Amino acid sequence: MVTKKxxxxxxxxxARLSGLPESTLRYYETIGLIDAIGRDPSSGHRVYSDDDIxxxxxxxxxxxxxxxxxxxxKYLENxxxxxxxxxxxxxxxxxxxxxxxDEEHYLKLRRRYVDMKIAYWHAVVAGKKKEAEAIAKRARExxxxxKLPKEGRK
Amino acid sequence: MVTKKxxxxxxxxxARLSGLPESTLRYYETIGLIDAIGRDPSSGHRVYSDDDIxxxxxxxxxxxxxxxxxxxxKYLENxxxxxxxxxxxxxxxxxxxxxxxDEEHYLKLRRRYVDMKIAYWHAVVAGKKKEAEAIAKRARExxxxxKLPKEGRK
DNA sequence: CGCTTGACTTAAAGTACTTTAAGTCTCTAA
DNA sequence: TTAGAGACTTAAAGTACTTTAAGTCAAGCG
Numbered sequence: 116m117v118t119k120k121x122x123x124x125x126x127x128x129x130a131r132l133s134g135l136p137e138s139t140l141r142y143y144e145t146i147g148l149i150d151a152i153g154r155d156p157s158s159g160h161r162v163y164s165d166d167d168i169x170x171x172x173x174x175x176x177x178x179x180x181x182x183x184x185x186x187x188x189k190y191l192e193n194x195x196x197x198x199x200x201x202x203x204x205x206x207x208x209x210x211x212x213x214x215x216x217d218e219e220h221y222l223k224l225r226r227r228y229v230d231m232k233i234a235y236w237h238a239v240v241a242g243k244k245k246e247a248e249a250i251a252k253r254a255r256e257x258x259x260x261x262k263l264p265k266e267g268r269k
Numbered sequence: 270m271v272t273k274k275x276x277x278x279x280x281x282x283x284a285r286l287s288g289l290p291e292s293t294l295r296y297y298e299t300i301g302l303i304d305a306i307g308r309d310p311s312s313g314h315r316v317y318s319d320d321d322i323x324x325x326x327x328x329x330x331x332x333x334x335x336x337x338x339x340x341x342x343k344y345l346e347n348x349x350x351x352x353x354x355x356x357x358x359x360x361x362x363x364x365x366x367x368x369x370x371d372e373e374h375y376l377k378l379r380r381r382y383v384d385m386k387i388a389y390w391h392a393v394v395a396g397k398k399k400e401a402e403a404i405a406k407r408a409r410e411x412x413x414x415x416k417l418p419k420e421g422r423k
Numbered sequence: 424c425g426c427t428t429g430a431c432t433t434a435a436a437g438t439a440c441t442t443t444a445a446g447t448c449t450c451t452a453a
Numbered sequence: 454t455t456a457g458a459g460a461c462t463t464a465a466a467g468t469a470c471t472t473t474a475a476g477t478c479a480a481g482c483g
Contacts, residue, residue: 125460125461139440155448155461158460158461159461205391215376219376219377225335226373232330239355291431293469312478313431314478315432337468428482429478437470437471441468443464444466445463446461446463448462450457452456
């Protein structure tokens with residue numbers, strides 16, 4: 116890579132840019148999924164370079180696809196060895212894009228379901244038994260499309 | 270409840286009807302989130318009644334909303350109390366609703382960010398350096414509002 | 424009748440984080 | 454200049470499952 120902007124980012128920035136919690140960034144480092152990040156000599160705080168940020172974003176993309184840590188490890192190893200180019204990057208991003216779209220869909224359904232449950236309890240409090248039952252029925256209808264929320268990781 | 274259909278379902282059926290894996294059904298039972306399920310005397314296998322199935326489906330719904338186990342436990346306790354526990358019930362659900370709304374918001378941003386990244390790599394492949402840089406800048410702009418992706422369960 | 428197959432059982436270990444507790448460093452305001 | 458706030462550090466414990474290993478039971482087949 117020719118990128119040499121040499122940015123200096125705190126872990127907070129790395130978390131914001133990648134979408135991964137700080138705790139996860141530290142965790143991935145301790146298990147060796149990502150290499151040790153450079154430190155500020157006086158404070159001991161991690162200092163992320165532009166290259167580090169790009170790597171972390173890539174890892175975040177893999178993570179959001181539901182890939183297991185061991186698979187991510189292999190993928191990153193092959194990446195270094197094979198020097199996979201932009202094509203693989205794009206494929207990775209396309210996959211993730213679809214996954215995010217799906218997630219958004221289920222999230223909407225979940226929210227509608229929760230709204231329904233709230234309406235149900237309000238009806239119960241108001242003593243409107245019939246209405247409550249009708250709402251419960253509608254809730255069950257929504258729940259049908261509410262399959263698995265988080266895909267199991269291997 | 271007046272439901273007395275007295276169906277007899279194996280754990281496999283319960284899993285299929287609720288969408289929860291068998292392992293999770295067993296787990297929820299061992300931690301006491303759901304009461305002990307009756308057993309077939311000779312085989313020792315769990316036998317789910319219609320009421321059990323209804324409960325399990327409700328738990329599965331709560332689970333899909335991302336509610337923590339402790340919150341589910343409270344919710345189910347209030348359930349038994351009926352209208353008396355409705356207030357707490359609604360509070361729990363309102364919290365959940367806001368959590369889902371936030372998640373949806375960040376999901377949208379993340380998708381826009383991924384789209385930008387895809388456009389970036391296409392520009393790189395096409396050798397359009399200037400355009401790529403412009404896109405990268407826009408991506409960074411989006412990333413600013415891109416805080417935490419999946420909120421931790423308590 | 425013995426043997427395999429399949430569905431189930433439990434206990435324990437593994438996974439992927441997340442949270443908490445306790446401590447360090449730097450900066451600001453009194 | 455010292456006291457506190459804020460951002461970070463690590464190690465350890467906690468969470469919510471999932472997987473695995475080892476075993477039980479009931480049916481079907483040669």
